Amino acid sequence: MSFRSPFPDVEIPNQGVYDFLFGSISDAELEVPAFIDGPSGQVMTYGQLIAHINGVAGALAARGVKPGDVVALHSPNIPAFGAVFHGILRAGATATTVNALYTADDIANQLNDSGAVLLFTVSPLLPQAVAGAEKAGLDASKVIVLDGAPGHESLRDLLTEGAPAPTVTFDPSERLAVLPYSSGTTGRPKGVMLTHKNLVANVSQTNGLIGGKPQRILAVLPFFHIYGMTVLLNLALLNRSTLVTMPKFDLDEFLRISSEHKCTQIFIAPPIAVALAKHPAVDSVDLSSVELVFSGAAPLDANLGHAVEKRLGCIVRQGYGMSEMSPVSHLIPLDRADVPLDSVGFTIPNMECKLVDPVSEKEIPVPESGVSEAGELWCKGPNVMPGYLNNAQATAETITDDGFLRTGDMATVSAEGVVTIVDRLKELIKYKGYQVPPAELEALLLSHPQIADAAVIGVIDSEGEEVPKAYVVQQAEAGLTEDDVMEFVAAKVSPHKKVRAVEFIDVVPKSAAGKILRKDLRAREAAAQ
Known part of the structure; x- marks a missing residue:
C-alpha cells in the first residue's frame, strides 16, 4: 500500500534551472547580496552573479563547449562556485561536481566516467586536479583555475573576454543539468543523471516547507554534494537569500562567521550538531540571530537535536534524501514542532x-493507527533520476519498472504519514538473527557526556558471530574504559543490541557531507586481523 505526501502537489515550471532561478528577478533584487565570502567578507550581489554566470556561459561557448558536453567543477564553497556552476548550466552543458577531498585517482575516475571536456578548480587543489586531469587524458590547458595559477586560465580571464552567453533551447525533462557521483545503495561511485526538471522539481517541492522568504544562510555544507547544491545553493538563490560561504569546516571560524554575519539559518550534518550541543566555545559567541538549524545527510538523534535547540534558542529540523532524488524526499516542515525530531518527517509534495x-x-x-513494520523505502516522483550514466544494470537494480527508486534504507511510517529511517539496509548488523541498527547505538553513545563522537559497525567475534563494535572518540580529559562504554549501552538497550567490542579512536572517518565512512572502519578492522 503506497502513501503520498499529505501536502498538495505543487506546480513544477517547465523551465531550465537558470530561467527558473533568475528569469523573474527584479531590479531591486539585483542589488541584494547573493554571496558573502565568510573568511574575507567580500560580497557578490545578484546582479554581479548573473553577469558572471552569463560571462562563464559565453566563455565556455567560445571554447567550443556545446550543449550536452560535461564540464567538471572541483572547488570548495566560495562565491565563484555559484557563478561557474550556473554558467555551465546556462551554456546548456552538464556540470559534474567533484569532491574537494578527492585524490588524483578519484578525480581521474570521475573525469573519465563522465567524459568531462574541461575542469574548473582552485589553486589549493591544483596539484591533484592537474594530476587527475593528466591521468584522464585531459590536457593542462583544459584546467581552469578560478583564482589563477601560472600556465592556466583564470575565472577573471574568462569574464574579461566579454563573450555573450549563447542562446540555447532544450527540453528540461531530457537535458542533463548535473552529474554528481554517488555510491547509491552499494558499490563504487556512479554518475547520477539529474535533469533540469529534476532540480527545478526538488526546489519547487521543498520551497513551501522550508523556504519561501529571504534568509542569511551559512553555507558550510559543500555545494559539490547534492544536499548543498539543492537545499543550500539553489533554494537560497530562488528566495534571494544571502549565502555566507565557508570553504571548509573549522569550529572557531564557523562560530565567528555565524555570529558576525548574523546568519538566520544553518544547514548542517549531524557531526556539527554534536559540536553545537557540546563544545564550550559555542558559549563565547552570540548566535541569537539563528532561527533554524537544519540537519541532513545522516541520521540526527532527537536528544542531540533538542540539545541544540535549547542551547541556541532556535528550531531544529531534519530531512532525508539521496543524490538519486535530487536529493530531498522527506523533511520536517518549519512549522511542525509536533513531529518527532528523530523522524525525517513527511513525504514532500508530488x-x-x-x-x-x-x-x-x-x-x-500503512497502519490505521500507530507505526508500521519496517521495510525498505521506495520513492517515486519528478525529482527521481532517470538513471545512472552508462550503467543500465545499476539503473535496473535501483529503479523499478514502474518508476520507484529503491533507497536501500529501512523505514517505518506512522498513520499520520511520518516516516522514520531505521537504518541502511546493507548496514544492519545481524546478531543471532536479530537486526541491530548502527544508527540507534550511535545516537545512544552520543548521549553520553564524555563521548564526543561514535560509530558502530558489525564485526565477527571469535565464535564467528557478527556483533556490534563501537568506535568511540572521547571528550578531552575523559577517562572512559571499554567496559564503561559497554555497560552504559547495556543498561539502555535490549540484550541483542548490546555493544560487545569497543575501540577508542581519535576521529570517526566521515565523508565531506558528514556520513560515517563505515567502509573505512571495516578496512581498519580487516587490517587488524
Whole structure:
C-alpha cells in the first residue's frame, strides 16, 4: 500500500534551472547580496552573479563547449562556485561536481566516467586536479583555475573576454543539468543523471516547507554534494537569500562567521550538531540571530537535536534524501514542532512512497493507527533520476519498472504519514538473527557526556558471530574504559543490541557531507586481523 505526501502537489515550471532561478528577478533584487565570502567578507550581489554566470556561459561557448558536453567543477564553497556552476548550466552543458577531498585517482575516475571536456578548480587543489586531469587524458590547458595559477586560465580571464552567453533551447525533462557521483545503495561511485526538471522539481517541492522568504544562510555544507547544491545553493538563490560561504569546516571560524554575519539559518550534518550541543566555545559567541538549524545527510538523534535547540534558542529540523532524488524526499516542515525530531518527517509534495519487505518484496501496509513494520523505502516522483550514466544494470537494480527508486534504507511510517529511517539496509548488523541498527547505538553513545563522537559497525567475534563494535572518540580529559562504554549501552538497550567490542579512536572517518565512512572502519578492522 503506497502513501503520498499529505501536502498538495505543487506546480513544477517547465523551465531550465537558470530561467527558473533568475528569469523573474527584479531590479531591486539585483542589488541584494547573493554571496558573502565568510573568511574575507567580500560580497557578490545578484546582479554581479548573473553577469558572471552569463560571462562563464559565453566563455565556455567560445571554447567550443556545446550543449550536452560535461564540464567538471572541483572547488570548495566560495562565491565563484555559484557563478561557474550556473554558467555551465546556462551554456546548456552538464556540470559534474567533484569532491574537494578527492585524490588524483578519484578525480581521474570521475573525469573519465563522465567524459568531462574541461575542469574548473582552485589553486589549493591544483596539484591533484592537474594530476587527475593528466591521468584522464585531459590536457593542462583544459584546467581552469578560478583564482589563477601560472600556465592556466583564470575565472577573471574568462569574464574579461566579454563573450555573450549563447542562446540555447532544450527540453528540461531530457537535458542533463548535473552529474554528481554517488555510491547509491552499494558499490563504487556512479554518475547520477539529474535533469533540469529534476532540480527545478526538488526546489519547487521543498520551497513551501522550508523556504519561501529571504534568509542569511551559512553555507558550510559543500555545494559539490547534492544536499548543498539543492537545499543550500539553489533554494537560497530562488528566495534571494544571502549565502555566507565557508570553504571548509573549522569550529572557531564557523562560530565567528555565524555570529558576525548574523546568519538566520544553518544547514548542517549531524557531526556539527554534536559540536553545537557540546563544545564550550559555542558559549563565547552570540548566535541569537539563528532561527533554524537544519540537519541532513545522516541520521540526527532527537536528544542531540533538542540539545541544540535549547542551547541556541532556535528550531531544529531534519530531512532525508539521496543524490538519486535530487536529493530531498522527506523533511520536517518549519512549522511542525509536533513531529518527532528523530523522524525525517513527511513525504514532500508530488511524491509517492511505499515500504517493501526486503526479502519477500511484499508491500507493508500503512497502519490505521500507530507505526508500521519496517521495510525498505521506495520513492517515486519528478525529482527521481532517470538513471545512472552508462550503467543500465545499476539503473535496473535501483529503479523499478514502474518508476520507484529503491533507497536501500529501512523505514517505518506512522498513520499520520511520518516516516522514520531505521537504518541502511546493507548496514544492519545481524546478531543471532536479530537486526541491530548502527544508527540507534550511535545516537545512544552520543548521549553520553564524555563521548564526543561514535560509530558502530558489525564485526565477527571469535565464535564467528557478527556483533556490534563501537568506535568511540572521547571528550578531552575523559577517562572512559571499554567496559564503561559497554555497560552504559547495556543498561539502555535490549540484550541483542548490546555493544560487545569497543575501540577508542581519535576521529570517526566521515565523508565531506558528514556520513560515517563505515567502509573505512571495516578496512581498519580487516587490517587488524
